[in-house]
Amino acid sequence: MVVNARLYDLSAQELGRAYRERSLSPVEVVQAVLAHIARWEPHLHATYLLRPDAALEQARASQARWQRGEARGPLDGVPVTIKENIATRGDPMPSGTAAVELRAAAADAPPAARLREAGAVIVSKTTMPDYGMLSSGLSSFHTLARNPWDLRKTPGGSSAGAGAAAAAGYGPLHIGTDIGGSLRLPAAWCGIFTLKPSLGRIPIDPPYMGRAAGPMTRTVLDAALMMQVLAQPDARDSMSLPAQDIAWGSAEVAVDRLRGVRIGLLLDAGCGLAVEPEIRAAVAQAARLFEQAGTIVEPMQPFMSQAMLDGMDHLWRMRSLTDLNALPPAQRARVLPYILQWAESAAAFSGEHVFRAFSQFHATRAATVAACAKYDYVISPVSPNMPAPAEDPSPTNDPLRPLEHIGFTVPYNMSEQPAASINCGYSEGGLPIGLQIAGQRFDDLGVLQIARAFELIRGPQRAWPEPPTV
Template sequence: MPDALHEHSAPALIELYRRREASPVEVAQAVLGHVERWEHHLHALFLLRPDKVLEQARASEARWLRGAPLGPIDGVPVTIKDNIATQGDPTPLGTAATDLTPAAADAPPAARVRESGGVVLAKTTMPDYGMLSSGLSSYHQLARNPWDRGKTPGGSSSGAGAAAAAGYGPLHIGTDIGGSLRLPAGWCGIFTLKPSLGRIPIDPPYTGRAAGPMTRTVADAALFMEVLARPDARDTMSLPAQDIAWRTFDAGAEKLRGLRIGLLLEAGCGLPVEPEVKTAVERAAHLFERAGAVVAPMQPFMTQAMLDGMDHFWRMRSYADLRALPPERKAKVLPYIQQWADSAADMSGEAVFHAVHQFHLTRIATVKACAAFDYVISPVSPMPAFPAGLASPTNDPLHPLEHIGFTVPFNMSEQPAASINCGYTASGLPIGLQIAGARFDDLGVLQVARAFELIREAQRPWPQPPSESVHHVD
């Protein structure tokens, strides 16, 4: 077990509280101290208010002393992504163009955290409108990857990925509409589950949009699902309340025996998979086989037309949103996002219809391709983390989504998909393995991920804050 309280998993902290061997106040102080050493290097957080953190921790401590915790994460530090509203706080959506009106209520994931006694540490940073896979923002400082501060943590759950990898407590909430949970998880070496659409209620709901846990371990994510998957009527796309045995996530490596696993090594669109990424995923597939799974290659099912169609629809949506802003506010949006959105200005109605249709074609193709398998494994992205200052791997607003070909199909098919670390590049950057399951099989994906966690190679130590004598140079 780690010596430092900020390193403990959520289940371990709960056990310490139960035994009265540590208090939520001591844990909050430990996390705040660790954040103080790290944060000015990473820029993962905003609205960090130590007094409010300690106030929540003291209330939790009192509940534990009475033997009356509110829920399974009472006293555990949690971060919440910028775009998940928290009552009384502004929701900037990563952009300087947003009107900073305090939110009237907690969005569903934030409400579940508070109902369960979670200690909200801070909000986490994100890029403008969540439309980048990097930590570049016109509102927040540039977020950086703890493994290499010259690299991006990914996005759009940028700060959440960096915070989890850096050890800002065990539980973090991000969101995902095309890979925004899994991409930062893969590039930061952590675990995440993008659940089935509607499994975790969110407000506002949107086609393909999901909230999910971002953690260092599968155990932390499973515990967090117990909290986040509770119903909320505000999400009109949410699934019916279901009593899922999240605590049975650890079915052991035996879970893999006899499973039919599809191995997808080419997305069918976008950038080619880099050799180090391919090698790591092939090595993971070999470990699945050694554990008794039947692994078979899959042919790519995405097409460039599908990817481009989704891209073009999102451009038009953003174009309409930005046109509605006063010119002085639109001018504050990242130039990359402005160029990307403005490129849709001349799209015809027919072109928009054909772009929207690609979402449906993606869904059909994904479900059909996965039907022969119990689970599908693939890279999370074609490359490891790219330079922190770039908006995307191509850094080209006319080719912005060439890295999401493995992740976005599972948003459109509503299937659960996880990211778990499966290796490192020669320079020490993490490499993410995506594990996707059938729609509604969120627990099964967690169980397969846990099985892989047990059989994968030994993991490298988590990055630590640099000594204060070392200064990062951009």
């Protein structure tokens, strides 16, 4: 039986057990989550389309299923949030920008469809920056999202609201997207867990090179629970992986899972910002914990280059400029000025320049696969820097140096490998520090298992942040 007045802090696993035992009901849990969101939300601004009445209606339907013995599975009645660029039927999808003409989505995108089919209670959508192209919560459409650990700081992005919501306790389950670090950066800066899965493991719509959806949770096992539901083929994603019987429940492992595992330790991305000393120290300590548990840890040389990072940046600038040029002038003027300046800098690029920029995507893929080939897993910082001020669009605050913080994360989008972020320590100022764990392509379960083993050896974690009292 669960005895806990803080129902919003319970994991999805705990809620599932409580529902089965009839010691809690989905209605009382969703009521507690909504009340907690009401205390936090004036400070965080993590939600979009927060509709308490709709959430409670879903909770009542779930409660009736549990009472009839017809629950749809382990997520039935569990509160969840969905990033706003994952379509939900009947809802507009602004993609973080005031420039988009709002239209109701005709259907749930695959992740939303799977969660709804599983009976999860969709409490809210979560916010993101313009077009998902910033590692912050700054948006021309949404109110500025903030980090619950320090309201002066960014939660990261582009899954900004999802990262903040998970850390603040807006229920146990959240889903975001990632094309260069948009799951892992907010996870690192908000102290939560996420898995950017192998490309196609969680189908999305529309699909795009390197783009993945993934769970954002407080615990590894809750993420594994979500994978049971989310990792199903969907024909709308041309890169959807075929059906595979993966024992996601075996993410629960003992520490001896680490014995003999070969781990590469990467402390220099080879491009972008230098790693801050506190982050380097936390990741080095994580490596020592892995060694003490029986892994073989070997330092790695950087495999990324500034040319690779710049090439991807320049291609994305041209893609964004093309999209912006298709907008009527009045709509284009509503785009965040930082995004406009970034995209418009591509106007002078020649065709040859754009081709050479595009070629860096494959160069990054090849270099990443080759560098990881001799290891079972690679660990590194998620980000070289601690979170920037909330108002800054990016850590450099410079639209011509916008991606200097994604040198550790973006390679695994291009190589299609799974990569997780898990908290591995805290800065002197009390902010979380993320450890990235990357695995071989398709080894999503292995990454979850290694992350779970690290969760067991990393030591006590600090209490989750609480909403301000004034």
